[in-house]
Amino acid sequence: MTGELARAFDACLAKHRGREAVDGLTYAELDDRSAELAIGLTGERLRIGIQAPNSTEYVIRYLAVLRAGHVPFLIDAALGPVELRRIVEDCSLDGLYQDDMVVLSPDGRRHELLPDTEVCRFSSGSTGHPNCIEFTGAAVHAAARNWVAGTRLTGEDRIACFAALSNGLAFNTSLLATFLVGGALHLGHGLPTAGRVARFVERTGATRLVGFPALYDSLVRRESRLGDVRIAISSGAPLRAATREKFREITGVAISDYYGIAETGPLTFTADPGPDGGLGGPLPGVRLRPTETELEVRSESMASRYLNAPGVLEGRRTADGFYRTGDEGRLSNGELVLTGRSGRVINVGGRKVDPIEVSEVLHGIDAVHAAAVFGCADTHGDDVVAAVVSGEPGLTVDAVLQRCREVLPGYKVPALIELVAEIPTNSIGKPSVAALRELVRRRRSA
């Protein structure tokens, strides 16, 4: 039996048949191709992973899985075999789309899905491994509908999306949202360099651009102009003030830097951020509640729970259904201003890294006695993963790096590694992040 999401897509495919849907494919063609693929996906409520770069084929497969009544699990294409294997086992996947479909044979179900779960995505987690987030079809549908209403997306829009479809930035702003209004989606992939993005925008006639801050940093470095783009959307990592200002100066377009969280969907938007930036006011269906300790939020697109970490998401919910973000913020004239990020997740160009996961890999190296992993700005001002490690005499940075590269995707491999005799700790014996950052800073300036 298909769910709300499949029915929502069906309605879009029927309503906009002659219009362009994805990279030259019309809604009618997308309907035919996904329906044809769905016929071959026999079984009952299978769990099917999709791990691939952005492409038209990705969208066809996603729709086919939904239309066949199965549950798609959208997995970051950058994850390596070790992390992928863990997800496959943890989530008991029945099949996996990479280049082709691989049929898997899980040994039972490690965790049962909720009856109304229609899509699963992953967050970097706070448990040492990626958390599998369960969403109802109603939540995903609401995220798209509210994004359309809150950002005034129309059928005349052509979206150039350089974020991966497995990521909330693309998933919530560009997939169902575009289809609801009959717009055209153009999927970029590969390194989002200014040259590539500018040529893509020119070729597709894009009116909206979606990407992480690194994309905008690049466009500013190259002083690239962007044709017909009227709205530029960024999220996932803090946007530099200098990038925001320079981008507007070069293109005449302000970057709309919205606030969203994997577990809640998009939360704010403004098409006209002030000179100091600003994350905008709440999107339809969103409530923001700053407290003395952190920002609490509630949306119509909240996740249900983590499939593979029972109780963890529930523990971040207040009694009245708000999600405790771990970020600090306030409202100024109805617009959200973030004042601090209290979470310890490291943000590498929009990709989140759980330091516990990296730390576990380091502690798994025989010659390592202790390790501390934290975020640190590199000499270019970008946040990177840093590690301070103590171990046996003869332990080398190369040996540490080699092991990390064997088991972690590139963006999780520490860019800065310092070997020390002993990890600096605070008064209660925990690694002191302030002392660790100072240690890295001193060594780099030596």
Place this chain on the structure above:
Amino acid sequence: MTVREQIVKLVVAAGEEVTEQDLDAAGGSLSAVNFTSLSYIRLIDAIENELGVYLEAEPGQLATVDDIAALVRAAR
């Protein structure tokens, strides 16, 4: 200055605490000097700005200084 020498300078500038000596010792391998995806984006921007060629390449095609120099020569 040769194309290769220009590339070496741009790699050093785009990386994090990379020296020409490090790069030389690593046989010109960018992964050996811990290039990240952000480093690659900075490098490609710099190549397009400084050398006036467009590179639509992925890190796998830009593994070494020699690989990059070959791509730049081919793009000219």
